[in-house]
Amino acid sequence: MAIAILRRLAGAAPAPAFPAIGAGMRAAADDLFLDGRLIRADSIRHARILLVAGPVREADQDDIRRLHDQMLHPRATLWWKSNPVPDFAEPATCDEDDPVAAIEAIHRALIEGARDSEPDILPNEPPNPWRGKGDYGQGGEGMMGGTPYGRPMAMTDDDLRDGLALDAYTAPFGPFLPMLPPGLKLSVTLQGDVIQTAKLLRPPSAQAEAYDGTVTALRALGRFLPILGLEAHAVRCLEAARSLSAGKPIELAKIRQFLFWSGALAAIPSGIGMVEDTDVRMRVERWLAALDESPTGGLDGSATMSPLKPARLVDLLRGREWSEAILIVNSFDTDTLISLAPVEAEDAETEGRAREDGIRMDHEGHGTHAHGATGT
Structure with a gap:
């Protein structure tokens, strides 16, 4: 009796969902998680529902499978305006503009035991054989090298800044890492x-968001501010963007004042991400300036910058600390970022070799899994 009561109470709590966002659904997903009946899980390990929003590129299908298998039980997947990828048994789908009721129903059924938890899709085995191989049984030569549990062991290399010999670790990040734009996948070597070094494996998924002045600026701020730890201000911006899109009046001056006094600009290092004489801080200042305009003014296609062929995202990231790199990536709108992120032939070969070797190390905000996929 007590267990049944606890299950009902847990089932009535907000549903923790992790969004894997495909093409054209970023704004809709942002608005969805303003609903108090949902919790946006920053890690798949903290979610009960994997919410796949929008079309998933064929190249991202393996990532979806690995992401799914790293959820803790009980778990389920909801395909929101998305076609389920192969290997998902009896997939639940929702084509409604508001899927909250469907998410709530699935969550409640999982917690109360009325719905079975989804089984693993991928085989529970290392992505490549390594046990007992090599001089020390880790799959490499001597004490270094090898890929135990699917992760390459860090190898000593000279640091880019001061030449000190430090361990260098290479791994892919994305395409559903919450702190990166949806679809963006990078292979990064960190010390x-x-x-x-950074190599582009896949560009961001196209979002086709209209440049509608103040709404564009508010959405950009709503995605950027959490990186600075200003989640409450981010929510305020996203709520304002949703209200303006619906034709409701908003006190933009008050929002701009809150953001000015938040210290957001002071927290951004000067001179990082410089493209065409603008750095990250200047691009954020543009968003703030757009809050002084009417809802139909402010930012437009010219203000967000036209395609920038001379610049490459990977060059902007090289030599930057991880925190600075995340700020740089999120200071561009999706279209501009796509123009900065052409997939070079050597980068495509890098991902191809990883696929052939069976090394699955995608980072999605959670821990290592037996399949060899590591958390982003």
Whole structure:
């Protein structure tokens, strides 16, 4: 009796969902998680529901499978305006504009035991054989090298900044890492928290968001501010963007004042992410300036910058600390970021070799899994 009561209470709590966002659904997903009946899980390990929002590229399907298998039980997947990828048995789908009721129903059924937890899709085995191989049984030569549990062991290399010999670790990040734009996947070599090299594996998924002035600026701020630890201000911006989109009046001056006094600009290092004489701080200042305009004014296509062929995202990230790199990536709108992120032939080969070797190390905000996928 007591267990049944606890299950009902747990089932009535807000549903923790992790969004894997595909093409054209970023704004809708942002608005969805303003609903108090949901919790946006920053890690798949903290979610009960994997919410796949929008079309998933074929290249991202393996990532979805690995992401799914890293959820703790009980778990379920809801395909929101998305076609389920193969291997998901009896997938639940929702084509409604508001899927909250469907998410709530699935969550309640999971907690109360009325719905079975989804089984693993991938085989529970290392992505490549390594046990007992090599001089010390880790799959490499001597005491270094090898890929135990699917992760390559860090190898000593000279630091980019001062030449000190530090361990360098290479791993892919994305395409559903919450702190990166949806779809963006990078192969990054880190020494400590400094990026030594970066290669683009996949560009961001196209979002086709209209440049509608103040709403565009508010959405950009709503995605950028959590990186600075200003989640409450981010929510205020996203709520204002949703209200303006619905034609409701908003006190923009008050929001701008809150953001000015938050210290957000002072927290952004000067001179990082410089493209065409603008750095990250200047781009954020543009968003703030747009809050002084009417809802139909402010930012437009020219203000967000036209395609920038001379610049490459990976070059902007090289030599930056991880925290700075995340600020740089999120200071661009999706279209501009796509123009900065052409997939070079050598980068495509890098991902191809990882696929052939069976090394699955995608980072999605959670811990290592037996399948060899590691958390982003």
